[in-house]
Amino acid sequence: MTLRAAVFDLDGVLALPAVFGVLGRTEEALALPRGLLNDAFQKGGPEGATTRLMRGEITLSQWIPLMEENCRKCSETSKVCLPKNFSIKEIFDKAISARKINHPMLKAALMLRKKGFTTAILTNTWLDDRAERDGLAQLMCELKTHFDFLIESCQVGM
CATH class of the missing domain: 3.40.50.1000 (HAD superfamily/HAD-like)
Structure with a gap:
């Protein structure tokens, strides 16, 4: 058989639209370097915040401040300033609801x-x-x- x-x-x-596609759309809308948010998203590899989120080890509300910290670190490394009102929570809330x-x-x-x-x-x-x-x-x-x-x-x- x-x-x-x-x-x-x-x-x-x-x-649709893909939630994680929001990273590229946000970079474009905020004139951030391409890949900056994706780098933050992948930071830490298999033991990073995003992988732990996907494995169910942490919840979305626990992940958000970790992701925001990753974004800050990646922006500092890239010598880029994130907007003062930058919020991963708002970005993902909008993407999920859309x-x-x-x-x-x-x-x-x-x-x-x-x-x-x-x-x-x-x-x-x-x-x-x-x-x-x-x-x-x-x-x-x-x-x-x-x-x-x-x-x-x-x-x-x-």
């Missing part, structure tokens, strides 16, 4: 499932403990019923 499966990511595939279901991609997933494919969402997510977390929770509730499996990095520790 042949295994027929289709695996979809959430960010930038089943939900995210909507990508209906053409969901339709494709539904068609594959109807044709006998096992379907899954495999995604890097975080434990969202913000007051505004209902939007993300609603998005996940709407999507997960259409898939056989939902695998979130923060739930499986990867």
